[in-house]
Amino acid sequence: MNLFERAKFFRTKKRLGQNFLINSEVIDDILDYAQITKEDTIVEIGPGVGFVTEQLVKYAKKVIAIELDEDAVKELKKLECDNLEIIHKDILKTDISSLSDGKVKVIANIPYYITAPIISHLLGEIDDLENKNRNSITDIILMVQEEVARRMVATEKSPSKQYGLLTILAQFWTDCEIIRLVGRKSFYPAPKVNSALVALKVKNNPKLNLSNYSYFRRVLKAAFSQRRKNIKNCLSNNGFNKDVVKTVLANLNIDENIRGESLSIEQFGELSEALLKSEKEVCNANKD
Numbered sequence: 001m002n003l004f005e006r007a008k009f010f011r012t013k014k015r016l017g018q019n020f021l022i023n024s025e026v027i028d029d030i031l032d033y034a035q036i037t038k039e040d041t042i043v044e045i046g047p048g049v050g051f052v053t054e055q056l057v058k059y060a061k062k063v064i065a066i067e068l069d070e071d072a073v074k075e076l077k078k079l080e081c082d083n084l085e086i087i088h089k090d091i092l093k094t095d096i097s098s099l100s101d102g103k104v105k106v107i108a109n110i111p112y113y114i115t116a117p118i119i120s121h122l123l124g125e126i127d128d129l130e131n132k133n134r135n136s137i138t139d140i141i142l143m144v145q146e147e148v149a150r151r152m153v154a155t156e157k158s159p160s161k162q163y164g165l166l167t168i169l170a171q172f173w174t175d176c177e178i179i180r181l182v183g184r185k186s187f188y189p190a191p192k193v194n195s196a197l198v199a200l201k202v203k204n205n206p207k208l209n210l211s212n213y214s215y216f217r218r219v220l221k222a223a224f225s226q227r228r229k230n231i232k233n234c235l236s237n238n239g240f241n242k243d244v245v246k247t248v249l250a251n252l253n254i255d256e257n258i259r260g261e262s263l264s265i266e267q268f269g270e271l272s273e274a275l276l277k278s279e280k281e282v283c284n285a286n287k288d
Contacts, residue, residue, distance in 0.1 A: 003051050003188075020048045021109055021143065023186035026197070027052055033179050033199060034105055034141055036060050041100045043137075045091050045108035045118070049075040052107065057081040064099050066091050092121050097132035104136060109143040112191070116148075116166055123173045126220070127213035129206070134173060140200040141179070149178050149196035160261045164224050168265055172207045174200035208269040216272040223260030223268070231263070232256035240275060244282060248274045 003022035021027060030052060036042065036059040047053045047065040049072055056063045057079065064085045067073050073088045087094065092114070096104065110118050122140060124131025144152075152170040154162040170176050179197040184190045210216050222238035223231060232249060236242040249256045252270055254263070263271065 006049070006051070019109075019187040019189060019191045021051060021182075021186060022188045023182070026180070026182055026186050027055055029180060030107060030141055030197065031055055031059065033197070034107060034139065036105070041102060041104045043096060043099060043104045043106045045106065046110045047076060048072050048109070050079055052109065053084065054079055056107065057084050062100075064104075066094055092117060095132065096122065097136040100136070103138045106137055106140040106142075108140070112145045112148070112193075115142075115144050119152075119166070119170065123169060123202075126169060126172050126206075126217045129213060134202060137202050139202065140174070142198045142200065143182065143195055144198055145191075146181060146194040146196045149198045152176050152198055152200075153178055156262055156264045156267075160227070160259070163261045165220060168220060168268070170200065171265060174202050176200045207265060210269055211273060212276055215276050216269065219272040219275060220268060223263070227259065227261070229259070230257045231260050234260060235275075241279060241282060244275065244278045248278050 003020075003024060034042075036056065038059070038061050040060045041062045041064065042056050042060045044053055044056060044063055044065045047067050048069075050065070053063060053065050053076060060083065062083045062085065063081075064087060065076055066087045066089055067076060068088070068090050070088065073086055076084075076086050091110075096106070106122060108118070119142075121133065122137060123134050148166070150158070151162045151164065151166050153176055154164075154167045156163055177199055179199050182195040182197060184192070184194055186195070206213070208216075219235070222235050222240065224234075225238055226234050229237070231254065232245055235245045246256060248271065252267075252274060254267065254271065
């Protein structure tokens with residue numbers, strides 16, 4: 001019986017965003033790219049009824065499958081593998097770092113409506129330098145909506161709607177790339193949009209070396225808060241000193257009329273450091 005026929009026996013739940021991967025060629029690509037060995041512990045997020053899981057257990061030392069749906073958990077238990085641990089829990093309430101003594105690889109076919117929260121949960125925020133989950137992960141292979149995949153790998157030269165906070169979060173803590181596109185018919189039931197497999201290699205250090213990562217995050221949130229407004233107004237409207245912003249942008253040769261999505265991650269780093277330094281100087285001058 002092929003995967004499509006097997007999937008039809010299970011009553012999927014739209015509220016949980018269930019779309020089971022039934023394309024064995026795509027499953028093979030996941031296994032190939034993950035380079036799973038008998039030394040690896042795999043954390044699988046959203047295994048569903050186990051079409052990917054039943055292949056993972058053949059190659060990994062251990063597979064930890066985290067599934068929210070009780071009916072899907074019942075199906076997973078039918079696999080009866082010694083190296084499979086099933087956790088019936090919400091991934092957003094799961095401490096990945098507590099699951100294994102060593103590092104893990106994460107493979108996830110996740111509900112598209114909570115993609116961004118799950119990525120944040122796995123990687124931590126930009127200013128979360130010692131995030132427990134991220135520090136326990138070496139690689140993440142993620143099935144996401146194609147539009148989200150494009151956002152994750154975007155640059156300041158990409159179409160403006162693609163480059164944003166999700167882009168910077170993904171690239172700040174990982175090297176990410178799109179492995180392949182995946183059509184709608186690779187799933188049951190078929191979603192309304194195409195998907196993509198994204199590989200994220202977790203870095204040991206953040207992309208930029210900064211003096212204050214919380215300040216950097218604040219600059220980013222301000223810069224992307226009002227996409228139709230220029231960088232000067234976005235910063236000035238979000239608590240940054242207007243005169244300082246104007247001076248710093250001029251000193252960095254950044255056109256004050258461009259929008260945030262036109263600045264590279266490196267430029268944002270320079271902008272953050274310069275703003276912080278100038279604000280401190282103004283503050284000290286006012287004290288004197």
